[in-house]
Each structure stands twice: as structure tokens, then as C-alpha cells.
Amino acid sequence: MLARWSSWGFVAFAPLALALRDPQTVYDALSAVLSPGSEISLASDDTYQKDFTPRYNFAQAPTYSIGVTYARDSNISILTTGRGHGYTTSLARVQGGINLDLGKFDSIHVDSGAKTMTIGGAVNGYQVATALQEAGMEIATPQCPCIGFAGASLGGGIGPYSGLYGPISDSLLSVDLVTADGRLLTVNETDFADLFYGIKGAGFNFGVGICFTFRIYPATNSGQAMNADMTFVGSQSESVWKAVEQLAASQPKELAFGLSVRYSPDPALKGIMIAANFIYAGPQSEGKALIQPFLDLEPQGVNISTVDWKDIPSVANGGAITNYGCIPGVYYIPYSLNLYQVDVPNLVGVVNYMSEAIGADAVLQGTSIVWQQYAPHGFQLQADDSSAFPYRDAKAFVQIDILAAHASQAPVLTNFGRELRDLLQRGSGRDQLDVYVHFAHGDEGPASWYTAERLPKLVSLKETYDPTGMFSWYNPAILATTQHYTV
Ligand SMILES: Cc1cc2nc3c(=O)[nH]c(=O)nc-3n(C[C@H](O)[C@H](O)[C@H](O)COP(=O)(O)OP(=O)(O)OC[C@H]3O[C@@H](n4cnc5c(N)ncnc54)[C@H](O)[C@@H]3O)c2cc1C
Known part of the structure; x- marks a missing residue:
């Protein structure tokens, strides 16, 4: 099966303070077990930043299991990198580990x-x-x-x-x-x-x-979709959330939408704006009819177009996702939670609180509350117990995205993120905090990521397939320490 993949991912490790071995020792050991065409790089090498990219070319493939076995036997943490967009704080527990970069697995x-x-x-x-x-x-x-x-x-x-x-x-x-x-x-x-x-x-x-x-x-729809962008002023939030509530009651499967509540320096938007994006997998005339309640609120900057399905990310929200989501190296403080209802008074209260807080402290200006609402149809096609994915009944996946200008802002921004999550949780429709695992901050715990009902099964699978916790850095099902936890 491995032969299907002609080249192997890049193996590197960061010789940080907590490394369990001297970097040169690890380098020599890996050199001895990997095939001649493999590349091994120390993070201290000048070429590391340049070479550690998917563009780097590998001629021969070492056996993949050797890298994994090496890490296990050497008690060095190993972390897989696909496209490097994982952001949970649980990743920071990997110190001095081995990075299994799959960059060349790009077919x-x-x-x-x-x-x-x-x-x-x-x-x-x-x-x-x-x-x-x-x-x-x-x-x-x-x-x-x-x-x-x-x-x-x-x-x-x-x-x-x-x-x-x-x-x-x-x-x-x-x-x-x-x-x-x-x-x-x-x-x-x-x-x-x-x-x-x-x-x-x-x-x-x-x-x-x-x-x-x-x-x-x-x-x-022959691969075509409607994209509609528009902006509301913060003072319209009650009307906007009411329209969201109305749409949530009968959202057709072809319609997805998102809201981003954030600071705006534009005087016309009075401090807080709500950017809305609607994507409809169907003719524009049908899509426009569905979002008419929002258009009736007379938003600003309305831009409706029909695009190739593949181009949705580059046109949605005026291209904001591509512009901001694809640039590496940001200082990002993420929080998130799932909502199971549209609690209009609570949401209005959160927007008002956010507006006041940002007005009082400019450091908070990089905060957005991002609301994604997908139709239930697709989530209900498969039975709830068909997989470990637990949130088929979530009404909205909400992210509190916070960008810091520099690390010194982290404490105040972290507090603000938690505060907003707590306030939103009050109107979630559930007592416990449920968080889509990929949007998690990392402080919530396995029951919030996977649900208490699913955990026993996942723990048992973990004991069978990963008994030493080699793959336990990314919001893992078992938080208990194992021999591979180095911090
Ligand atoms: C800007 C932005 C926008 C996002 N938007 C969405 C969205 O719309 N919908 C959504 O569902 N998620 C979204 N996410 C979250 C995203 O799904 C996760 O961050 C996911 O982990 C990204 O995969 P990656 O390969 O890029 O990340 P990586 O950092 O490479 O991987 C994250 C972790 O996943 C594991 N992993 C990755 N690839 C493999 C593999 N091949 N085999 C085994 N383990 C692997 C590793 O443990 C790794 O630490 C977004 C994230 C960002 C930063």
C-alpha cells in the first residue's frame, strides 16, 4: 500500500530544552534508520525554515513505520502535520518532539x-x-x-x-x-x-x-452557488438575531450562512458591525428569496453573485477567509462552543457587552464572534451512533476568534474570550459546554469535545490502538499522563 505513495513526508524535530536526547544523537540515530534519500533537519539549521515546506523534494521513501517506532521506543513526542492549521492549545504540550510532516502526501x-x-x-x-x-x-x-x-x-x-x-x-x-x-x-x-x-x-x-x-x-446546480455578503450595524443586532431564529426553523439543505460580529472603525457602523454571508447551492433567484428577511433590514454593502462552487471561500465575506485564514504566523486565541437554540435576548446581551468592552479597551478590538449555521438535513442522514462525530443536533457552531497584536496582550484577551464563551453558554440550550473538537481552545476537556456518552468507547479504542498515548496531543480522548507526555 505504501508503494502507492512515491515520496515520504519530511521528518524534523525541534531540539528544544525538554528534548529527551541531544539533537545530534537523534539526528545520527534517524540517519541510521531512514533510507538514503530521506532528509533530516535540525530546527537550529539555517536551512530549516526554507526546507521545512511541502515544496521540498524527496527522492526515496523510507519505511513509514520506522519513524513511528523510533519515536515510541525513544520516548520522544511525535506529532503529525497535515496542513498545519490545527490551533488548540493542547498542541503546546509537545516540546522537543518529532514532527511528521505529510507535505508530500498531496495526490x-x-x-x-x-x-x-x-x-x-x-x-x-x-x-x-x-x-x-x-x-x-x-x-x-x-x-x-x-x-x-x-x-x-x-x-x-x-x-x-x-x-x-x-x-x-x-x-x-x-x-x-x-x-x-x-x-x-x-x-x-x-x-x-x-x-x-x-x-x-x-x-x-x-x-x-x-x-x-x-x-x-x-x-x-451544475456546480454553481449564490454568494451573498452584507453588513449590519451593531444596533440592528436584535432584528438580525430574530431573522436568524426564523431561518433556523426551516433552513433548507442548500442554504448555509455565517455571521461575524466584530469591531469596526467605520463611523457609519458605530463601533460594532455584523457581517453576514449566505451561500446557496441553487439558482440566485431562489437564494435571494430565502434571505429576503435579511435584505428587508436594509443592510449596507450588499453584494450578491453566482460563483463556481470551488470559489466560495475566495468570494465569501469579500475574501476575508482566504485573506486571513491562509496567512501563517498569526497570534490567535480561539474559543468556541456549540449552540442548540437561537436565544435572541442572550445574543443581544452578548453583542451589547462586547460593544461596551471594546469601547472601553482598544486591545479587545481584534475579537470576533463568528456564527456558522448549516442546515440539519445533512447531519441527519447518518445515525447519531454511526461515528465519533457527536454534534449532529447543534444549531450553530460559534467561534470566538481573537487576534492579538503581540503576546503581551494574551492574558487580557484570554480572559475576554472565556467571558464571552461563558455568556454565550448561558443561552446555549444545554447545561454542559459542548465544543466542536476542531474549534476547541483546549481547556474544555474530552467530555466537551466528544460528549460523556461517547467517551467510554473512545477510551477503549485508545487503549486498543494507542495504549501508550503516542497520538495524544490534539484534544485527546484521554488526558491522563502516559509515558509520552513529556510536560
Ligand atoms: C483559519 C481556519 C479556518 C478553519 N475553518 C474550518 C472549517 O470551516 N471547518 C472545519 O471543520 N474546521 C475548520 N478549521 C479547523 C481545522 O479543521 C483543523 O484545524 C484541522 O486540524 C486542520 O487540519 P490541518 O491538517 O490543516 O492541521 P494540522 O495542524 O496539520 O493537524 C492538526 C492535528 O490533526 C492531526 N492530523 C492532521 N492530519 C493528520 C493525518 N493525516 N493523520 C493523522 N493525524 C492528522 C494531528 O494530530 C495534528 O496535530 C479551521 C482552522 C483554521 C485555522
Whole structure:
């Protein structure tokens, strides 16, 4: 199976203070076990930043399991990198680890006849959308085109076409996975079905996915979609949330929408603005009729167009997702929660609180509350117990996105993020905090990421397939210390 992939990902490690061995020792040891064409780089090398990219060319492939086995036997933390967009704070526990960069696993093969797509572990959302558009097919893709498609699917993966097809993980048919003991397993409904359940929603707990096959679907509306952007002033928030509540009651599967509540320096927007984006997988006339309640509020900057489905991320919100979501190196403080109802008074209160707080302290200006609402249809196509993805009944996935200008702002921004999460939670419709695992801050805990009901099954899978906790850095199902926790 490995032969299908002609080149292997880049292996590097960061010789930080907590490294369990001298970097040169690790370098020498890896040099001895990897094949001659492999590249090993120390983070202290001048060339590290340049070479540590997917563009770097590998001639020969070492055996993948050697890298995994080496890490296990050497008690050095190992972390897989797909497209590097994972941001939970739990990742910071990896210090002096080995980075398994899958950058060269970038192939896409689309079989329209069989309605399947097979991709490498580091293919991104835009590559998928481009290949499928060309083939007259489609699938749910994340909002941000640069994130790893495989990486997203391991936690579910949600985006505008989830109203049609559910989380991306619902379309997963098979994964080639290297497990902690170095085996390469083909995991699907038939083989290792228990593990397949876990991979679809909690997949990063169990190994390194190098090859993923998905079900794909004939393009809706000939691959064309309506994109509509518009902006409301903060003082319209009650009317906007009422329109959201109304739409939530009967949201058709073709319609997805998002709101971003944030600071605006534009005097016309009076401090706080609500940017709205609607995506409709159908004719523009139908889409416009559906969003008429929002248009009736006379928003500013209305821009409605019909675009190729693959270009949604680059046009939605005036291209904000591509502009901001694809630039590496930001100082980002994420919080998130799922909402199970549209509690208009609570939401109005949160917007007012945010407006006052930002008015009083300019450091908070980089804060946005981002609301994503997908139609329930796609999420209800598969049974709740079909996979580890637990949030089929969430009304909205809410992110509190905070960008800091520099690290010294982190304490005050962290407090503000938590405060906003607490305030939103009061109107969530649930007592417990539920958080989509990919949007998590990292402080919530396994029950919030996977639900208390699913945890026993995931813990048992973890004990079977990753007993030493090798894959326990990204919001893991088991937080307990194991021999691989170095901090
Ligand atoms: C700007 C932005 C926008 C986003 N928008 C969305 C969205 O619309 N919808 C959505 O669902 N999510 C979204 N996300 C979250 C995204 O799904 C996760 O961050 C996901 O982990 C990204 O995968 P990656 O390969 O890019 O990240 P990486 O940082 O490379 O991976 C994150 C973790 O996943 C694991 N992992 C990744 N690839 C593999 C693999 N092949 N095999 C085994 N383990 C692996 C590793 O543990 C790794 O630490 C967004 C994130 C950002 C930063």
C-alpha cells in the first residue's frame, strides 16, 4: 500500500530544552534508520525554515513505520502535520518532539464513475474543490480553503455543503492508517470497523492517516452557488438575531450562512458591525428569496453573485477567509462552543457587552464572534451512533476568534474570550459546554469535545490502538499522563 505513495513526508524535530536526547544523537540515530534519500533537519539549521515546506523534494521513501517506532521506543513526542492549521492549545504540550510532516502526501485521484475521491493526508480544501469542480462532482468542504482536508475530516469537518452531506467524515469510506505499533491498516466499515467509528470524529487519536478515500456527489446546480455578503450595524443586532431564529426553523439543505460580529472603525457602523454571508447551492433567484428577511433590514454593502462552487471561500465575506485564514504566523486565541437554540435576548446581551468592552479597551478590538449555521438535513442522514462525530443536533457552531497584536496582550484577551464563551453558554440550550473538537481552545476537556456518552468507547479504542498515548496531543480522548507526555 505504501508503494502507492512515491515520496515520504519530511521528518524534523525541534531540539528544544525538554528534548529527551541531544539533537545530534537523534539526528545520527534517524540517519541510521531512514533510507538514503530521506532528509533530516535540525530546527537550529539555517536551512530549516526554507526546507521545512511541502515544496521540498524527496527522492526515496523510507519505511513509514520506522519513524513511528523510533519515536515510541525513544520516548520522544511525535506529532503529525497535515496542513498545519490545527490551533488548540493542547498542541503546546509537545516540546522537543518529532514532527511528521505529510507535505508530500498531496495526490488527488477522482473517480467520477465510482463516485469516489482518494487523497493524501496533506491535501487542502481548495485542491479538493478544484479537482471535484472539474469532474462535475462535489463534497462538503471547510470554509477555509487552506486547511487540511484529511485533517478536518478526522474531527468531522464542517462547511457550507454540510447541510447537504453532513460532516466530511460522513463521506469517508476508507483510511490507510499507520498505528502506534507501526502497522499500516486499511480501516473501513468492514475492516477494523471499531476503529473506523473512532476515526470519523476523533481520528487524530489513533495514528497517522496517509491515504483517505471519500464518497463524492454529482454537482448541485451544475456546480454553481449564490454568494451573498452584507453588513449590519451593531444596533440592528436584535432584528438580525430574530431573522436568524426564523431561518433556523426551516433552513433548507442548500442554504448555509455565517455571521461575524466584530469591531469596526467605520463611523457609519458605530463601533460594532455584523457581517453576514449566505451561500446557496441553487439558482440566485431562489437564494435571494430565502434571505429576503435579511435584505428587508436594509443592510449596507450588499453584494450578491453566482460563483463556481470551488470559489466560495475566495468570494465569501469579500475574501476575508482566504485573506486571513491562509496567512501563517498569526497570534490567535480561539474559543468556541456549540449552540442548540437561537436565544435572541442572550445574543443581544452578548453583542451589547462586547460593544461596551471594546469601547472601553482598544486591545479587545481584534475579537470576533463568528456564527456558522448549516442546515440539519445533512447531519441527519447518518445515525447519531454511526461515528465519533457527536454534534449532529447543534444549531450553530460559534467561534470566538481573537487576534492579538503581540503576546503581551494574551492574558487580557484570554480572559475576554472565556467571558464571552461563558455568556454565550448561558443561552446555549444545554447545561454542559459542548465544543466542536476542531474549534476547541483546549481547556474544555474530552467530555466537551466528544460528549460523556461517547467517551467510554473512545477510551477503549485508545487503549486498543494507542495504549501508550503516542497520538495524544490534539484534544485527546484521554488526558491522563502516559509515558509520552513529556510536560
Ligand atoms: C483559519 C481556519 C479556518 C478553519 N475553518 C474550518 C472549517 O470551516 N471547518 C472545519 O471543520 N474546521 C475548520 N478549521 C479547523 C481545522 O479543521 C483543523 O484545524 C484541522 O486540524 C486542520 O487540519 P490541518 O491538517 O490543516 O492541521 P494540522 O495542524 O496539520 O493537524 C492538526 C492535528 O490533526 C492531526 N492530523 C492532521 N492530519 C493528520 C493525518 N493525516 N493523520 C493523522 N493525524 C492528522 C494531528 O494530530 C495534528 O496535530 C479551521 C482552522 C483554521 C485555522
